[in-house]
Amino acid sequence: MKGCVRMAQITIAKILECTKGTLLKGEETVVVKGFSVNSNKINNGDMFIPTIGERTNGHKYIDSALNNGAVATLTSEDIKNYIDGKVYIKVNDTLKAFQDIAAYMREQLPLPVVGVTGSVGKTTTKEMIAAALGIGRNTFKTEGNMNSQIGLSMMMTKLEKEHTAAVIEMGVSEPDEMDNLSRIAKPDFYVMTNIGVSHIGQFGSKENILKEKANIINGFEIENSKSFAYDLKDINCLFVNGDDEQLRKIADYKKYLNEKNAEDDNAQNVTAQSSTVEDSIVDEVDCPLSDKTKKALEKTKVITYGIDSKCDFRAVNIMTVKGQVHFDVAYRDKMEHIILNVLGRHNIYNALVAIAVARCFNIKPIDSKIGLFEYEPMAMRGTIEEHKGIKIIDDTYNASPDSMKSGVDVLLAVEGVEKRVAVLADILELGEKSYECHYEVGEYLTKKKIDEVVVIGKEAKAIEEAIKNDKECSIVTHSFDSNEEANAYLDGILGEKVAVLIKGSRGMHTDEIVEHIKSR
Numbered sequence: 001m002k003g004c005v006r007m008a009q010i011t012i013a014k015i016l017e018c019t020k021g022t023l024l025k026g027e028e029t030v031v032v033k034g035f036s037v038n039s040n041k042i043n044n045g046d047m048f049i050p051t052i053g054e055r056t057n058g059h060k061y062i063d064s065a066l067n068n069g070a071v072a073t074l075t076s077e078d079i080k081n082y083i084d085g086k087v088y089i090k091v092n093d094t095l096k097a098f099q100d101i102a103a104y105m106r107e108q109l110p111l112p113v114v115g116v117t118g119s120v121g122k123t124t125t126k127e128m129i130a131a132a133l134g135i136g137r138n139t140f141k142t143e144g145n146m147n148s149q150i151g152l153s154m155m156m157t158k159l160e161k162e163h164t165a166a167v168i169e170m171g172v173s174e175p176d177e178m179d180n181l182s183r184i185a186k187p188d189f190y191v192m193t194n195i196g197v198s199h200i201g202q203f204g205s206k207e208n209i210l211k212e213k214a215n216i217i218n219g220f221e222i223e224n225s226k227s228f229a230y231d232l233k234d235i236n237c238l239f240v241n242g243d244d245e246q247l248r249k250i251a252d253y254k255k256y257l258n259e260k261n262a263e264d265d266n267a268q269n270v271t272a273q274s275s276t277v278e279d280s281i282v283d284e285v286d287c288p289l290s291d292k293t294k295k296a297l298e299k300t301k302v303i304t305y306g307i308d309s310k311c312d313f314r315a316v317n318i319m320t321v322k323g324q325v326h327f328d329v330a331y332r333d334k335m336e337h338i339i340l341n342v343l344g345r346h347n348i349y350n351a352l353v354a355i356a357v358a359r360c361f362n363i364k365p366i367d368s369k370i371g372l373f374e375y376e377p378m379a380m381r382g383t384i385e386e387h388k389g390i391k392i393i394d395d396t397y398n399a400s401p402d403s404m405k406s407g408v409d410v411l412l413a414v415e416g417v418e419k420r421v422a423v424l425a426d427i428l429e430l431g432e433k434s435y436e437c438h439y440e441v442g443e444y445l446t447k448k449k450i451d452e453v454v455v456i457g458k459e460a461k462a463i464e465e466a467i468k469n470d471k472e473c474s475i476v477t478h479s480f481d482s483n484e485e486a487n488a489y490l491d492g493i494l495g496e497k498v499a500v501l502i503k504g505s506r507g508m509h510t511d512e513i514v515e516h517i518k519s520r
Contacts, residue, residue, distance in 0.1 A: 009033055010105065012072060012087050015047070018104045019089065019097040024079060026087030030071055035098065035157050037150060039065035047087075048073040049098045051150065058094070074098065095149065102153035103184045109159050112228050112235070114167045114357055115185055117178070117213045118193025120403040122147065122169045124381060125193050125350045130167045131371035132354035134363050140166040144378075147171035152181055165361070170216060174202045178212050179292075182219030189360065190216045190238045190300075191353055195246035196402040201431025207288040210246045214289050217296045234301055234360045239353050242304035242311035253287035253294075254302040260284075303360075305352040307345070313356045315348050320413050329355050336365050339373050342382065343413040346406040380511060382410060387518050389496030391417055395503040396511040399427045401437045404503055405444050411501040412448060418497040419451045423486060423513060425504025426457035435462050442466025446473040452493065454478045456486050457508060483509060487516045494520075 013028035015021070033045030039061035042048065048065035050058030050073065059077045066073060072087035074094045082088060091097035106113070116126045123145045130141040140163040142155050147169035155168060170181045195210045203209045220236050240247040289297065304311040307318070318327040325340040327348055340351055351372050358368040377383050380397040391414055395407045404424060411420050422445070430437050442463035445453060453475055455464045464477045480486040494500060494517060502517075504510040 010101070012089070014104070015072075015101055016089065018100045019074070019091050021074070021089040021091040021097060024075075024088040024090050025082045026072065026085075030087050032072055035101075035154065036065065036070065037154075039068060042068040042070050044069040044071075046070045049094055049150075050075060051095050051098075052076075099149065099153050099180065099184050102156035103186075106156045106159060106184065106186055109161060109163070110228060111159070111163055112165050112189065112232065112361070113185055113187045114165070114189040114191060115170045115182070115187030115216050116167065116191045116193070117170045117172070117216050118191070118241075119196035119198040119209065119213075120400045120406075121193040121346060121350060122171060123378065124347070125191060125353060126167050126169045127378065128347075128350045128354040128372060128375055129191070129357050131375045132351075132358040132363065132368040133165060133167070133361060133371070134358070134367035135371055135374070138162050138164050142167065142169040145169055145171070148173075149177065149180065153184060156184055172212055173199050175208070175212055178215035179218055182216050184219075186219045186221055187216065188220060188235050189357060191357065192216070192238070192240045192247055192250075193349070193353070194241050194244045194402065196400050197430060197433055197437055198400045199429055200433050201429050206246050210249070211288045211290060211293075214250060214293050217300050218292055220296065220300070231362050232360060233362055236299060237301045237303055237360055238297075239303050239305060239356055241349060241353075242306035242309040243349075248309070249285075249287045250289070250297070251302055251304050253285045253289070254297060254300075256283075256285040257298055303356055305349070305356050307348060307352075313352050315352055318348065320415075323415060331356070331359070336369070338369060340375070341373065342375065342377055343384070344382065344406055344410040346403075346409070347382075380514075382407070384410075384414065385518075388520065389498070390494050390517060391499040392514060392517055393499065393501040394511070394514045395501060396514055397506065399425070399503050399505045399508075401427060401430075401441050404441050407501050407503045408445060408448055408450065411450065411499055414499040416497065417499040419499070420449070421452045421454065421490075421493065421498060421500045422450055423454045423456070423490070423500060423502045423510070424460055424463055425455070425483075425508035425510050426459040428459075428505040428507050430459075434459050438462035439466045443470070445475060446470040450475050452476045452478070454480065454486055454489065456480050456483060456504065456510070460504075483512050483516075487513060490517065491520070 009031045012030045032047045034043050036042050036046045037049045037051055042065055048070040050062055062073050066083050066086045074089050074091055074097050076094050116122050130139050133139045146155055168185050172178050195206050240250050305313040307315045313331045315327045316330050329336040380394055382395045385392050438459050439462040443466045461479055464479050467473055467475050467477050502510050502513050
């Protein structure tokens with residue numbers, strides 16, 4: 001994550017008001033021009049935020065940050081020696097104080113914010129939504145995947161008056177984080193891509209992951225929407241993947257709420273004319289949401305998108321032609337043709353929700369179509385490059401069971417090759433579900449026309465085990481303990497008209513394999 005970002009200016013006086021902090025030294029009139037959590041990445045005029053983590057305490061670097069150009073610092077600890085001309089503000093919790101500053105800065109700008117969450121696909125979906133909102137519009141979007149408690153706050157401080165909309169990535173890695181992110185970003189639209197097993201070791205179940213991520217709708221404030229630059233068709237809309245088993249629960253629960261409200265309205269009319277009221281005929285739908293989120297959902301419009309299910313926005317007539325994906329979006333008795341220059345079924349879902357959001361923004365269909373056509377994936381997120389006849393699918397940024405399957409689908413969609421090889425490393429942070437999830441990936445592979453599978457790491461051995469246990473599967477498998485061993489083997493099998501997928505969790509450093517192949 002980058003250490004600092006630029007933003008609209010804010011005074012120390014206003015920061016004191018936001019944080020309820022105490023001015024230890026310095027003047028309230030000093031202007032802060034940016035924020036940084038990294039003492040080595042300071043721009044002149046920044047405020048330093050010394051966060052406390054598991055491995056380090058940022059307070060040790062306050063002097064370094066100030067000497068590098070910061071004009072001010074927060075602190076939750078006592079200061080022994082002050083540097084002349086610098087501002088020191090004492091707060092109870094430096095991260096909480098920074099988040100309060102970020103929330104204030106977001107509140108000052110009346111622009112529609114789209115919050116994007118989900119187990120996988122957040123960054124690509126964010127990028128596609130920004131593309132679909134139209135070329136030439138000043139849409140702000142999260143840099144990279146700065147979606148954490150610190151990263152999202154950094155992004156909020158970077159919003160400017162010139163921005164007409166913002167697409168913000170919102171990620172959680174443990175319980176009770178999303179409510180706070182929603183408080184800071186105050187999104188007006190919410191996108192939930194899917195519910196998988198990423199971070200399931202921290203949450204325990206998919207139901208708990210759904211419950212946490214659904215809290216994204218809790219930060220909505222109608223006052224923010226009064227002076228938007230866009231003529232919006234709708235606001236306070238939740239977009240859910242209707243093909244996702246967990247997210248479908250939200251759509252079904254919202255349908256139940258609508259039917260229950262209609263029944264209650266009818267009952268009131270009957271009561272006005274009669275003393276007898278019939279029992280409810282609407283069966284309650286079980287949905288693992290918090291009471292707060294269920295209450296918020298009553299006022300939230302739910303819009304579904306998908307391929308297999310009957311959804312508000314549905315992809316039909318899907319074809320892959322010469323490295324492009326063609327499909328039609330069916331919605332509201334309309335049909336819209338979309339062409340993507342990225343492969344994979346998962347990217348159809350990403351484009352679908354981008355179109356759905358764009359329609360709520362009243363974006364002209366042609367603008368969305370052009371924006372999506374020109375979209376290109378970010379580095380290490382499914383990019384396809386050719387090197388000496390080898391087609392390399394670099395999907396090494398991170399991995400989950402679902403995204404690994406999506407990567408395999410892209411490998412299958414690559415044209416003009418005679419051999420397909422999947423290089424798959426450990427998927428981390430799966431906890432007790434690790435063996436089961438890796439084995440499931442292996443079972444998925446047995447049904448695909450892949451020639452070889454190379455697994456790397458202890459956990460990924462379950463992928464190989466599943467393939468070997470299927471006696472009808474002809475996939476050749478190899479298992480290695482390190483990237484170096486895998487590279488040595490790949491040197492002997494990769495050549496012209498071979499497509500290779502490289503994917504694994506970030507901690508497995510599978511990008512090293514991509515670089516090795518390119519250096520041959």
